[in-house]
Amino acid sequence: KIMAGSFVLAGEAAIRAERVGKDCYIESIASIARKINKPESKLFTIIDRIIKAFSVALFVLGILLIIASRVGGSNWDDTLLMSFSSMLGMIPCGMFVVTSTALAQSVLKLTKVNALPQDIYSIEMLAMVDTLLLDKTGTITDGNLEVIDNYIVDNEYSEERIKDIVFTMNDVNKDKKATALAINNYCQGANLLSSLEALPFSSDRKYSAITLDNNITYILGAPDFICPGDNKILKYCDTKAIEGRRTLLLAKFNGVIDEIDPVKTEPISIFTIEEKLKENIVEILNWFNNNDVAIKIISGDNPATVSAIAQKAGVKDAWKMVNCSEVSDEELKVLCKDTVVFGRVSPEQKVLIVNELKTQKKVVGMVGDGVNDVKALKASNCSISFANANEAARNCSRIVLLDNDFKSMPKIVEEGRRVISNIEKVSSMYIMKNIFIMVMTFIFSIAMMIFRNPEFGYPFSTKNMLMVEFFVIAIPSFTFALLPNHERSQGKFMRNVICVSFPSAFAMIGAAGFIFILNLCGVIPGEISMGNYVVSLASLAMTLAAFVCIVFISLPWNKIRILTIVIAVALAIVSAAVDHTYLNGYLLNVELPETGMDWVYVVIATIISWFVNLVFRKFFKVLDAKYGDKVEQSFLATTQKIKDAVLYIPREIKARLTKI
Numbered sequence: 032k033i034m035a036g037s038f039v040l041a042g043e044a045a046i047r048a049e050r051v052g053k054d055c056y057i058e059s060i061a062s063i064a065r066k067i068n069k070p071e072s073k074l075f076t077i078i079d080r081i082i083k084a085f086s087v088a089l090f091v092l093g094i095l096l097i098i099a100s101r102v103g104g105s106n107w108d109d110t111l112l113m114s115f116s117s118m119l120g121m122i123p124c125g126m127f128v129v130t131s132t133a134l135a136q137s138v139l140k141l142t143k144v145n146a147l148p149q150d151i152y153s154i155e156m157l158a159m160v161d162t163l164l165l166d167k168t169g170t171i172t173d174g175n176l177e178v179i180d181n182y183i184v185d186n187e188y189s190e191e192r193i194k195d196i197v198f199t200m201n202d203v204n205k206d207k208k209a210t211a212l213a214i215n216n217y218c219q220g221a222n223l224l225s226s227l228e229a230l231p232f233s234s235d236r237k238y239s240a241i242t243l244d245n246n247i248t249y250i251l252g253a254p255d256f257i258c259p260g261d262n263k264i265l266k267y268c269d270t271k272a273i274e275g276r277r278t279l280l281l282a283k284f285n286g287v288i289d290e291i292d293p294v295k296t297e298p299i300s301i302f303t304i305e306e307k308l309k310e311n312i313v314e315i316l317n318w319f320n321n322n323d324v325a326i327k328i329i330s331g332d333n334p335a336t337v338s339a340i341a342q343k344a345g346v347k348d349a350w351k352m353v354n355c356s357e358v359s360d361e362e363l364k365v366l367c368k369d370t371v372v373f374g375r376v377s378p379e380q381k382v383l384i385v386n387e388l389k390t391q392k393k394v395v396g397m398v399g400d401g402v403n404d405v406k407a408l409k410a411s412n413c414s415i416s417f418a419n420a421n422e423a424a425r426n427c428s429r430i431v432l433l434d435n436d437f438k439s440m441p442k443i444v445e446e447g448r449r450v451i452s453n454i455e456k457v458s459s460m461y462i463m464k465n466i467f468i469m470v471m472t473f474i475f476s477i478a479m480m481i482f483r484n485p486e487f488g489y490p491f492s493t494k495n496m497l498m499v500e501f502f503v504i505a506i507p508s509f510t511f512a513l514l515p516n517h518e519r520s521q522g523k524f525m526r527n528v529i530c531v532s533f534p535s536a537f538a539m540i541g542a543a544g545f546i547f548i549l550n551l552c553g554v555i556p557g558e559i560s561m562g563n564y565v566v567s568l569a570s571l572a573m574t575l576a577a578f579v580c581i582v583f584i585s586l587p588w589n590k591i592r593i594l595t596i597v598i599a600v601a602l603a604i605v606s607a608a609v610d611h612t613y614l615n616g617y618l619l620n621v622e623l624p625e626t627g628m629d630w631v632y633v634v635i636a637t638i639i640s641w642f643v644n645l646v647f648r649k650f651f652k653v654l655d656a657k658y659g660d661k662v663e664q665s666f667l668a669t670t671q672k673i674k675d676a677v678l679y680i681p682r683e684i685k686a687r688l689t690k691i
Contacts, residue, residue, distance in 0.1 A: 074155045074454065077525045078130060080670040081458075082123060085465055089121045092472045096489060103479030105488055113489040120468040120496050125505065126461040130454050133512040137450040144442045145434040153429035156413040158447030160396035161323060162388055164381075164411070167330040167337050168209075170398055170437050171316075171344045172306040176213035179276070180303035182267070193300045194221040196249050197281060200241040203229040210279070213304055214251075230288045234331060240288050247283050250296060253333070254280040257296055264298050268333075275339030277304040277332065306340060311438050313345045318441045320347050327371055329381055334374025341372055355380050367391070381407035398437070399424055415440075449515055455524060457508040459531040459584050463577070464499055466536035471543070490559050494620035495570040502603035503577040510595045511585065525666070526659050534647035535580035538640035542576035543569040545636040555632065567622035572633045574603065576640030583644055 033046055035055040093114055100110035134151040141148055148154055168174050181190060198221035201211045211232075225244040232239035238252025250257050254268045257280050268278040282296040319326055326346050330337045334352040341349035352372035355363060360383055367387040376384070385407050388395045397404070397411035400420035408414035408427055416428035417435040425431055432439060471489065478487040546569040549555045557565040578600055585592040610619040624630045654662075 074130070074451065074524055075152070077528075078126060078458065080667060081462065081525070081528075082126070084666070084670055085121060085123060085469075088469055089118050092121070092469060092476070093118045095476045096472055099476035099479040100485070100488060103483055103485045103487065105479075105485040109485065109488065112492070116492050116496075117468060117472045117489050119493055120491070121465050121472075123461040123465050125508065126458055129457050129461075129508050129512050132509075133450050133454055133457070136513060137446055140446055141430075141443055144439045145432065145436075146439055146443050147431045147433055149429050149431070153413060154447045155451055156394065156447075157396060157430065157444060158449075158451035159394045160413055160444070162325045162327060162393040162395050163319065164327050164329055164385065164395065164397040164407075165437075166398065166400070166404075167328055167332060167340060168306070169400060169417075171309060171312055171328070171340060171346075173309045174209055175307050176209050176277075176304050177307075178213050178217035178302050179305050181217070182301040182303070183299070184264070184301065185297065185299045188299050191221070193281060194218040195224055196241075196243075197251055197302075198222075199224040199226060199243075200229065200239060200249065200251055203241055204231045204239055206232060206239065208232070210277075210304065214279075214302065217302070228288055240284075240291065242288055246285075246287075248286060248288055248291065249299075250282045250284060250291065251279055254278055254301070255333075257282050257293055258298055259293055261298060264301070267301060269335060271303050272333050272335030273339055275305075275336060275343055277306070277336050278302065279304065308340070308344055309437065313343075315438055315441060316345045319444075320345070322441075322444070324444070325371075327373065327384075329373045329376045329384065331376060332374060334372055337374050338372045346371060363387075378403040378406060382410050385410040399428075450512075453512045453514060455527050456531075456584050457512050458524075458528050459535065460504045460508050460581065462528060462532035463535040463539070463580060463584075464496070464504060466532060467539045467573075468496075470536065470540055486558055490563075490566045491570065492620055494616075494618065495566065497619055498570070498574045498603055498607065498621065499577050502599045502606070503574060503581060506599045506602070507581055507585070507595050511592065514589075514591055523659070523663060525663055526655050530648070530651045530655050531584055534644050534651055535577075535584065537647050538580055538644035539573050539576045541643040542572040542636040542640040545639050546572050546632065549632060555629065564622055564625070567616075567620070568624060568629060568633060570621050571607070571624070572636035572640075575633065575637040578603075579637060579641050580644060583648070 033044070035048075035050070096114050096117055097110055100113055105113070131151075134154060137154050138148050138151055141154070165171065181193065183190065183193065194217070197214050198218040200206075201215055202223060203226050204211075227242045227244060227246070229242070230240040232252065236252075237256040238250050240248055240250045242248045254261075254264055258264050264280065268280070271278050279302040280298055281300045281302070282298045284291050284296050286292075286295075316326055328337055328341050328346060328349070334354045338349050338352040348371045351370050352374060353363070353366050353370045354375050355373050355377065356375035358366065360380075363380060363383060364387045367384055368391060373380070373384060381404065385395050385397060389410075389412070394413075395411045396413040396415060397408055398415045399405075399408045400417050402421045402423050404416075405421075405423050405427055408416070408424060413430070414428040415430045415432065416425045418425070418431055418433045419435050420428075420431075430443065468491070471491065475487055475489045479485070546555065546565065547559055550557060550559060550565045555565055555568065557563050559565055578596065581596055581599075585596065607619060607621050607623065610616060611621065611623050616622060624633060
């Protein structure tokens with residue numbers, strides 16, 4: 032069968048159309064390529080769910096605080112002031128902005144290394160890739176072939192006669208593929224013979240053929256397909272394959288092309304062909320080996336040849352190979368985990384390999400350039416193609432290498448890792464503040480309802496939170512989001528953020544709570560209400576505790592991160608001093624400690640926050656190991672129900688209007 036949309040690379044034929052339009056195989060491929068898959072962005076999904084959860088919590092806690100304020104005896108002015116101060120602080124307004132800015136800046140950076148991301152989500156998936164599937168030709172090798180040896184098996188044929196036969200075969204079949212061009216270069220000066228019929232090369236049968244006017248048919252192709260029972264020939268070819276070289280067998284068959292029987296063929300000559308490795312491919316693959324990315328090679332060639340070339344290129348464990356034409360789909364699934372080189376792979380098996388690796392919790396990236404790669408590219412987590420690739424393969428890929436060179440891949444992966452790892456740190460900063468305000472709102476609301484006293488009202492005004500929002504979060508978050516970062520993002524985004532943000536929030540609560548407890552015990556005089564001295568001390572303790580948390584979040588430290596934190600702390604101190612001395616607390620509403628002991632209390636509160644952070648970090652790591660999956664699934668399920676409930680009414684209204 033000849034598929035619609037095929038390119039005629041060799042031979043001529045009269046073809047009768049049996050299928051047209053959507054019934055054609057190419058149309059099924061094209062429909063897959065045209066189908067727009069929903070981006071697999073767990074990053075934006077989780078951030079969106081977190082913001083929705085915070086929105087619900089904001090609404091519930093806002094109502095609770097209003098009720099508690101009225102029950103506690105606060106007037107409406109104080110009630111509204113407390114409620115709006117709390118609710119405004121619970122909005123993670125900067126998280127989406129910083130995330131989008133970091134990803135957009137990353138896209139611009141990738142264009143400088145001739146890489147075109149089709150969307151910003153592709154950067155996220157590339158950062159998390161731990162298994163990369165490559166083809167041999169065009170990726171590891173440069174695609175240029177050279178005949179380096181012609182081993183004559185049948186001495187009745189001279190080298191000149193052999194050259195005439197294979198040159199005639201390629202000319203009649205109009206074969207322009209790389210292998211045929213290498214043969215023609217070797218056969219320069221050969222004569223064109225008279226022929227009766229010819230058979231172009233097929234990737235299914237693995238050979239081409241020609242019948243000359245002497246009624247002898249000559250076959251050129253893969254030795255294991257032409258003479259499968261000739262152990263001497265196969266042993267010789269296996270030896271060459273181990274050296275990383277391809278072999279083509281020229282054999283004769285006494286009969287016409289339609290009657291070719293591999294059992295009755297007679298070997299004449301074996302051509303040894305060598306492929307050249309791409310420049311710098313050893314260094315490139317070594318980078319992946321050293322950066323936790325497993326390389327697997329999928330190719331239609333002999334697995335022994337591919338394995339040898341892969342070993343030369345530096346692919347780790349490249350000796351672990353399998354001939355996919357000799358195993359069933361079920362056997363191939365079992366072999367996927369440990370096998371590195373897959374030879375004689377069909378397009379369907381490529382998809383099977385991708386899907387099986389994904390079921391093994393691997394994040395799979397695939398590099399492909401042909402129409403037969405389309406299905407596998409669509410199935411992978413992150414698909415990569417070249418500018419000169421087949422249009423369908425190029426259009427369905429998430430990242431396109433504009434210079435058609437694999438050497439830019441390490442820079443692309445590094446950029447993806449940088450932006451995603453940094454976004455995790457930035458998100459932790461914003462969520463840390465939101466959780467702190469939520470917990471404090473809940474505590475003071477319950478206290479007001481129990482004691483029915485307005486003195487237990489939510490104490491922090493929006494001005495009190497400015498130091499945290501600007502100096503602790505805004506400045507470091509933008510700096511951290513754009514810093515270099517070579518670590519691969521590991522684990523689950525939401526769980527990583529929770530394991531950092533919750534301990535940080537509890538550390539801030541511990542610092543502010545310590546000051547409030549001293550006040551309740553009579554150590555620090557005054558009332559716990561907005562604008563009072565006690566709240567100012569608590570705000571300072573909370574801000575210093577937040578800086579301690581940023582020190583933990585910035586791990587692993589480097590010069591730029593440390594310098595950013597030092598500058599932010601210095602700016603916070605100067606701003607607080609200026610506001611207190613010259614502006615009478617107009618901007619930040621913070622009074623500096625009046626006595627030396629008050630300074631000591633603030634320092635002790637900061638030390639307590641450091642201890643609380645350490646304890647809760649270890650506690651949350653234990654919880655994550657035991658219950659992380661269940662908590663994440665419950666969170667996603669709950670937020671999805673909330674989303675469905677929120678969208679239910681608009682959908683119902685739209686449905687009813689449609690009926691009307």
